[in-house]
Amino acid sequence: MNEARPPLELTIPVRAWDFLAGGDGAARVRQVLQQVGFPPAVIRRVAIATYEAEMNIVIHSQGGELKAQITPAVITIIARDTGPGIPDIDLAMQEGYSTAPREIQEMGFGAGMGLPNIRRCADELAIDSMPGKGTVIKIVIYNR
Numbered sequence: 001m002n003e004a005r006p007p008l009e010l011t012i013p014v015r016a017w018d019f020l021a022g023g024d025g026a027a028r029v030r031q032v033l034q035q036v037g038f039p040p041a042v043i044r045r046v047a048i049a050t051y052e053a054e055m056n057i058v059i060h061s062q063g064g065e066l067k068a069q070i071t072p073a074v075i076t077i078i079a080r081d082t083g084p085g086i087p088d089i090d091l092a093m094q095e096g097y098s099t100a101p102r103e104i105q106e107m108g109f110g111a112g113m114g115l116p117n118i119r120r121c122a123d124e125l126a127i128d129s130m131p132g133k134g135t136v137i138k139i140v141i142y143n144r
């Protein structure tokens with residue numbers, strides 16, 4: 001990839017409660033990173049963080065989208081949804097904290113590990129949430 005080129009950009013819609021398509025966005029981002037030739041360890045961190053952000057939109061939100069901006073040096077993922085927002089971000093970031101209902105837990109989600117996993121994978125993480133308006137999660141991962 002040539003440093004002077006504009007960033008590769010992907011925008012992927014994510015539907016609430018669509019467990020059939022849930023995860024396809026992260027898979028698509030991984031596929032593009034593989035095609036462009038990023039190191040497996042970098043791809044792995046991006047794929048995990050993107051998957052967790054995507055599934056949080058599926059499970060906890062009314063729907064939204066993923067945006068991936070890819071340059072040779074840095075990969076930025078922005079996960080945006082239209083609500084209901086996260087009332088207490090510090091609490092939501094704690095390992096094991098989950099508001100997932102029982103039927104979701106029976107599907108294997110709701111361990112409360114998604115956001116902590118994103119933090120582990122990300123070089124930079126910013127979460128911006130407004131009750132009623134939605135949540136924006138920005139994940140930055142360096143290619144190094």
Ligand SMILES: Nc1ncnc2c1ncn2[C@@H]1O[C@H](COP(=O)(O)OP(=O)(O)OP(=O)(O)O)[C@@H](O)[C@H]1O
Pocket residue numbers: 052056057059060061081083084085086092093097098099100108109110111112113114115116135
């Ligand atoms: N996009 C979102 N919109 C609203 N609430 C969210 C969103 N993402 C996370 N949350 C809240 O933060 C909590 C913790 O999220 P986290 O991803 O760590 O765990 P989880 O999704 O409940 O379980 P797991 O990710 O392990 O399947 C969620 O249970 C939910 O209450």
Ligand SMILES: [Mg+2]
Pocket residue numbers: 052055056110113114115
């Ligand atoms: Mg989660």
